[in-house]
Amino acid sequence: xxxxxxxxxxxxxxxxxxxxxxxxxxxxxxxxxxxxxxxxxxxxxxxxxxxxxxxxxxxxxxxxxxxxxxxxxxxxxxxxxxxxxxxxxxxxxxxxxxxxxxxxxxxxxxxxxxxxxxxxxxxxxxxxxxxxxxxxxxxxxxxxxxxxxxxxxxxxxxxxxxxxxxxxxxxxxxxxxxxxxxxxxxxxxxxxxxxxxxxxxxxxxxxxxxxxxxxxxxxxxxxxxxxxxxxxxxxxxxxxxxxxxxxxxxxxxxxxxxxxxxxxxxxxxxxxxxxxxxxxxxxxxxxxxxxxxxxxxxxxxxxxxxxxxxxxxxxxxxxxxxxxxxxxxx
Numbered sequence: 001x002x003x004x005x006x007x008x009x010x011x012x013x014x015x016x017x018x019x020x021x022x023x024x025x026x027x028x029x030x031x032x033x034x035x036x037x038x039x040x041x042x043x044x045x046x047x048x049x050x051x052x053x054x055x056x057x058x059x060x061x062x063x064x065x066x067x068x069x070x071x072x073x074x075x076x077x078x079x080x081x082x083x084x085x086x087x088x089x090x091x092x093x094x095x096x097x098x099x100x101x102x103x104x105x106x107x108x109x110x111x112x113x114x115x116x117x118x119x120x121x122x123x124x125x126x127x128x129x130x131x132x133x134x135x136x137x138x139x140x141x142x143x144x145x146x147x148x149x150x151x152x153x154x155x156x157x158x159x160x161x162x163x164x165x166x167x168x169x170x171x172x173x174x175x176x177x178x179x180x181x182x183x184x185x186x187x188x189x190x191x192x193x194x195x196x197x198x199x200x201x202x203x204x205x206x207x208x209x210x211x212x213x214x215x216x217x218x219x220x221x222x223x224x225x226x227x228x229x230x231x232x233x234x235x236x237x238x239x240x241x242x243x244x245x246x247x248x249x250x251x252x253x254x255x256x257x258x259x260x261x262x263x264x265x266x267x268x269x270x271x272x273x274x275x276x277x278x279x280x281x282x283x284x285x286x287x288x289x290x291x292x293x294x295x296x297x298x299x300x301x302x303x304x305x306x307x308x309x310x311x312x313x314x315x316x317x318x319x320x321x322x323x324x325x326x327x328x329x330x
Contacts, residue, residue, distance in 0.1 A: 010091075020045050020058055020090040035072050035094070057082050058090050067097070113276040117161055117291065121154035157290075164292040168275070171219070171299045178305065179216040182327055185253060186211050188221050189243050192228060200232045206245040211253050214327040219300045226293045227257040227320050235259030235317070247326060255322040263314035272310055273298040297322075 007027050010017045016032035018025050018040070025040050025048045033040070040048035046055050049071065057066045063082035071078045071094070079095040128147045186206045193202040213220070224243070231241040239260035246254045264272070268279040276291040294310075297320075301308045304324055312318040 006085075006091075013093075016094040018048075018092045020092060021088070023058075026089075032094070054080055058092060063090065068094075072096075113291075114161075114165060117276065118158060121157045121161075124154045125151050125158075161290045161292070164290045164296065167222070168292055168296055168299065171296065171303065175299060175303050178214075178303070179219070180214040180327075181217060182212050183215045183217045183220050184210050184212055185220065185224075185255060185324070186245055188217065189224055189245060189255070192221065192224050193243065196228060196232070200235075200241055201238075202228060202241045202243065204243045204245070206247075208245070208247045211245055211247040212327045213253055213304070213324045215304045215324070216300075220304070223297050223300050223322065224255070224257070226297050227322075230293055230320075231257055231259035231261075231318075235261040251326050251328075253324045253326050255324070256319055258317060258319040260317045263316055264310075264312040264318055265314060266312075269310050269312060273308065294320075 006019065010019070010027065010029045013029065014031060016035045017029045018032050019027040023045050025043055025045055028036070028041050036048060045058055049055055051068055051071050053066055054068050054071065057064055057068075057080060060082070061084075063084045065079070065081050068078045068080045070076060071080075075098070077097045079097050081093050081095075083091040083093075085091055128151050132144060132147050186204075186209065189204045189206075193204050196202050228241055228243070235241060236259070242256075242258045244254075244256045244258070248254065264279050268277075271277045272279065273294045275295040278291050298308055301322055301324070306322060306324040309321045309323075310318065311321070
């Protein structure tokens with residue numbers, strides 16, 4: 001049986017830990033009981049763990065280390081270590097790696113997606129440059145102007161993507177720093193509406209003259225500008241873009257940006273703020289979208305302790321709602 005000193009020590013550690021003797025769990029600390037259930041003590045290890053890879057590791061003569069999937073909930077990933085103690089007792093410890101693995105996979109996917117998004121316009125630029133290098137194509141003025149126009153558009157697409165990548169990187173680098181400068185969202189929204197007025201009709205309505213939130217003015221302006229740009233791109237041609245601002249007595253500000261476009265199918269809505277996710281990839285690229293606009297919005301809103309919600313009805317348009325805490329006045 002496990003001695004008292006061993007069990008007292010294991011009870012103090014935060015990692016799930018168990019002692020296994022003769023294929024039976026003889027002790028489990030609080031973390032292991034919370035993870036696997038109080039019933040595991042006294043159970044056969046096969047019933048307690050219900051994970052063939054974990055059982056196989058414990059059965060090894062010299063113990064060892066393995067990565068186990070789905071031990072607690074589907075999709076969870078655990079690093080499991082088995083040490084053989086005096087008398088053949090097995091000390092089993094578990095470390096949850098789910099978050100680290102998820103982050104690593106997310107970073108790998110991000111790099112792969114960014115590389116793909118940059119490679120596509122770069123391939124077009126190189127192809128048209130090589131064609132222009134041909135004497136016959138270069139001498140044809142109409143062909144040369146058409147190809148140069150395509151090269152310019154693809155280069156601008158790359159530039160926009162690089163700028164969004166850098167913006168996202170800067171936001172993530174300071175995401176744990178809560179900004180607190182007073183920012184009047186009504187003034188910012190009206191300023192952006194005036195800037196864009198020559199391109200599209202943007203209206204601003206508000207239930208107050210000023211709505212002050214604690215934040216970073218440049219980033220909050222970027223949120224509104226990104227949402228208005230999206231509404232113009234995907235809204236109805238010549239349709240209105242409406243910004244509404246409501247300061248509530250509960251201490252929250254609600255900002256809505258609504259377009260009159262075709263709307264978005266319900267299955268796409270939960271993923272729209274993911275990096276590089278597009279409901280209509282070909283249309284987005286044709287309109288110059290980088291696939292990062294809403295991801296940037298989400299990161300900025302979360303840095304400002306706010307929330308984002310997207311609602312849409314096909315054929316009726318889309319509304320993006322941002323909730324931000326109002327700054328308390330003294």
